[in-house]
Amino acid sequence: MEAGGEHQFSDRAKVNGIxxxxxLTADGKLRWSNRCLAVEKEVLGFAVEGSKLRIKxxxxxxxxxxxxxxxxxxxxxxxxxEPLSENQLRLWSQKLQQLIDSLGRPKRLFVFxxxxxxxxxxxxxxxxxxxxxxxxxxxVYEVQETKHQGHAKEIAQTLDxxxxxxxVCVSGDGILVEVVNGLLQRTDWTTAIRMPLGVVPAGTGNGxxxxxxxxxxxxxxxxxxxxxIIRGHKLSLxxxxxxxxxxxxxxxxxxxxxxxxxxxxxxxxxxxxxxxRIDFYAIKRIFSLRKYNGRIRYVPAPGYEAHGEAIIPExxxxxxxxxxxxxxxxxxxxxxxxxxxGSGIDVKNLExxxxxxxxxxxxxxxxxxxxxxxMAAPDAKxxxxxxxxxxxxxxTKLGLLSLMxxxxxxxxxxxxxxxxxxxxAFVLEPGLRxxxxxxxGIIDVDGEVLARGVGTYKYGQKTLMAYDKLSINVDQGLATxxxxx
Numbered sequence: 001m002e003a004g005g006e007h008q009f010s011d012r013a014k015v016n017g018i019x020x021x022x023x024l025t026a027d028g029k030l031r032w033s034n035r036c037l038a039v040e041k042e043v044l045g046f047a048v049e050g051s052k053l054r055i056k057x058x059x060x061x062x063x064x065x066x067x068x069x070x071x072x073x074x075x076x077x078x079x080x081x082e083p084l085s086e087n088q089l090r091l092w093s094q095k096l097q098q099l100i101d102s103l104g105r106p107k108r109l110f111v112f113x114x115x116x117x118x119x120x121x122x123x124x125x126x127x128x129x130x131x132x133x134x135x136x137x138x139x140v141y142e143v144q145e146t147k148h149q150g151h152a153k154e155i156a157q158t159l160d161x162x163x164x165x166x167x168v169c170v171s172g173d174g175i176l177v178e179v180v181n182g183l184l185q186r187t188d189w190t191t192a193i194r195m196p197l198g199v200v201p202a203g204t205g206n207g208x209x210x211x212x213x214x215x216x217x218x219x220x221x222x223x224x225x226x227x228x229i230i231r232g233h234k235l236s237l238x239x240x241x242x243x244x245x246x247x248x249x250x251x252x253x254x255x256x257x258x259x260x261x262x263x264x265x266x267x268x269x270x271x272x273x274x275x276x277r278i279d280f281y282a283i284k285r286i287f288s289l290r291k292y293n294g295r296i297r298y299v300p301a302p303g304y305e306a307h308g309e310a311i312i313p314e315x316x317x318x319x320x321x322x323x324x325x326x327x328x329x330x331x332x333x334x335x336x337x338x339x340x341x342g343s344g345i346d347v348k349n350l351e352x353x354x355x356x357x358x359x360x361x362x363x364x365x366x367x368x369x370x371x372x373x374x375m376a377a378p379d380a381k382x383x384x385x386x387x388x389x390x391x392x393x394x395x396t397k398l399g400l401l402s403l404m405x406x407x408x409x410x411x412x413x414x415x416x417x418x419x420x421x422x423x424x425a426f427v428l429e430p431g432l433r434x435x436x437x438x439x440x441g442i443i444d445v446d447g448e449v450l451a452r453g454v455g456t457y458k459y460g461q462k463t464l465m466a467y468d469k470l471s472i473n474v475d476q477g478l479a480t481x482x483x484x485x
Contacts, residue, residue, distance in 0.1 A: 009095070014082040022081065024092075028099055030055070037079070039099055044136040044230060048093055053081040055096075056136035058227050074223040076133070105232040106165035106196070106482075109134070109141045112152050112179070114171035114202065122170045122202035129222040130170055130200055137230045141168075146175060156182025156192075166196040166482060168229055172203015173253050177446045180239065180479055181250045185339035193239075193340070198229035198482035205371035205447055207253055208481075211382070216484045220372050228484040235485055236383040236477030238366055241340075242445065244470040250340070252479065253446040254370055255472065257430055258292050258361035259285060259392065259400075261444035266457045286400045291358040292441050293431035299350045301386045301422035308353035350425065358434045360392040360400075364426060364472070368410070378410030379420070385476030386422040393419070426472040440467050 010023035015032050022032040030037040037043055037057055044056040058074045083089040111130070115123045126143070134141050142164075146152050156167070156179045169175040176199050183192040199209040200222050210220040218224045240251040256264060267281035297311065364387045365377035377388035395403065395417035406412040413420040430453065433439045440453020443465070452459050453467035 011088055011092070012084055013088075013092075014080075016080050024095055024099070039096070040103055040231065043100070044133060044227075045100065045138040046093070046096055047138075048089065051082055051086070051089060053083065053089060053092055053096075055079045055081060058133065058223060073219060073221060074227065076136075076223075103232060105137070105139075105230060107139060108164045109139055109166050109168050109198075109229070110159065110164045111141050111143045111168045111170060112146055112155075112175050113143060114146045114152075114169070114175050116146070117172045117174060118203040125200065125202045125222050126170050130168075130226055133223065133226045133230065139230065146171075150178065152178040153182040153185075157185055161192055161195055164195070165232075166198055166229065168198040168200065168482075170200045170202045172201075172205050173199075173208050173447055174203065176208055177250075177252060177448075180252055183479075184239070184250050187339070189340045193478055194480055196232075196234050196480045196482050198225070200225045200229075201372070207369045207371050207374075207376075208367060210369040210372045211367035211380075212481065212483060214369060218484060224484075229482045231482075231484075233483045233485060234480050235483040237479040237481050238383055238385060238387075239475050239478040240364075240366060240387060241473050241475065242450070242465075242470055243473075244465045244468065247465055249445060249450065249464055251366070251445050251472075253366055254376065254444075255364040255428075255446075255450070256362070256444040257294075257428060257441060258359050258363075259290070260361050260363050261442045262290065264444050264447065265442050265449055269457070282404055283401070286397055286404070289360065289397060289400070290436075290441075291360055291434040293434060294357045294359060295354060295429040295431075296359075296362060296391075297352055297354045297427040297429075298389065298423040299352055299425040301424060304421035304423070305351065305353070307419060307421055308355040311352050311354050355391070355393075357431060358393070360395055361390070362428065363390040364388070364423075365390065374407045375410035376407070377420075378413060379422075382481070383477040384422075385474055386424055387426065387472070387474055389419070389421050389423050389426070391419040391421075392417055424474055427469065428472070429469045430467055443467065443470070 010021055012019065013022045015022060020032045024030055028039045030039060042057045042059050044058055046053055046055045057077045057079065059077055060072050061075050081092065083092055113122050113126045144155060152175045167179055169179060176197060179197060183189060183195065186192045201209045201220050206220060209225050212228065213220050213224050237252060242249045242251055263278060263282050263285055267277045270277035270281060273280060363376060365380050366387055367382060368375055368377055368380045370376035377390060380388040390413060399417050403412045403415045403417060412418060430441055430443060433441065439455030442449060442453065442456050443451040449463055451463050451465045451467040452461065
């Protein structure tokens with residue numbers, strides 16, 4: 001045996017029954033014959049069985065020659081190493097374990113499974129994909145199936161986080177949003193929100209995990225998502241705080257009002273059509289196009305000051321200083337007695353601008369993808385401190401049809417009918433429909449109804465907020481995600 005550094009040595013061993021020289025290099029690669037395994041990227045874990053070392057890996061299909069191949073779907077493989085002696089077996093085990101431990105991977109995870117979301121496939125995805133790979137990686141996990149809407153939020157508010165290295169959501173985006181809201185409503189929110197969060201696609205939209213995996217050119221598939229979690233890399237995520245009076249909601253994906261919200265929510269009546277319901281209802285909604293009166297006010301990011309009309313904060317008819325974001329005039333605790341109180345940014349001293357309606361659509365996005373096939377905001381970043389605003393004020397029906405066909409690659413933002421800018425803070429004052437002044441609209445946040453106006457689909461059902469003025473502020477990098485980057 002030749003030693004060459006803490007994680008660099010070679011030895012003769014049998015690999016899958018064939019005698020060869022095996023080396024573990026200083027940069028963390030297992031090499032033998034013409035094969036190579038990057039421990040950090042591909043090795044899940046290993047197990048000692050008698051005189052053999054079984055290494056569990058997840059590799060890209062088509063990879064043959066050492067460390068090559070293109071990004072794509074992953075294939076589970078087991079490589080059987082048989083060192084020449086018991087002492088060598090022990091040494092190989094120690095070196096591999098030391099290397100894996102040095103990578104900072106999670107060892108204990110709490111896993112939410114939402115059996116009701118999307119195609120109701122989350123339980124099967126957990127059993128078929130998640131469970132075997134976590135076990136191969138020697139990760140201890142606790143599983144909780146969600147029983148009702150808000151269940152994950154309730155658990156996140158009281159969960160003993162000291163027992164875990166991360167929380168995983170086998171679901172669409174909804175459970176992730178619930179967990180973030182639960183963590184931020186704890187008294188220990190400052191440490192709770194730093195808990196790394198992972199998502200495995202098992203819902204209708206899967207916008208967050210699609211954004212994560214697409215950032216490195218990987219497909220939005222459960223094995224790719226699980227490998228991301230196992231590897232333990234992390235990135236920061238902006239969180240938007242939506243405030244109305246004393247009510248607060250934390251958003252990580254998007255807010256929509258107008259056309260996009262109407263399609264997302266009202267198409268639920270055609271859920272029997274599957275994913276085709278979105279396209280079908282989009283066409284229906286475009287040919288019976290609605291416009292909404294109202295107003296938006298926002299703080300533009302640097303370089304986006306050319307749009308809208310500059311305004312000076314002033315007191316409204318109720319004596320309230322406008323814009324009043326996240327309690328900047330009220331002080332901590334007046335909106336919420338425990339949990340996160342907002343960033344405390346003095347928005348009155350920022351440059352505010354306004355745009356008056358009518359509007360076809362207002363869409364705010366925190367990450368690039370709204371769903372697996374909708375790249376809503378191609379310039380959105382996970383932690384730049386801004387929301388991307390996609391606004392349509394006026395558009396022909398044919399123009400809208402063309403625009404909608406380009407949403408799978410982000411081309412819609414180049415349309416002359418679309419205004420695309422980044423904002424730090426935002427106030428929405430939703431109004432009545434132009435075509436039917438007796439009716440209002442729907443405000444959709446992270447795929448759920450935040451507010452239903454008069455005459456809307458399922459109007460009368462309880463919602464978190466009223467169809468009235470609400471304000472949004474962005475906290476840069478507040479949450480943490482498991483990331484492929």
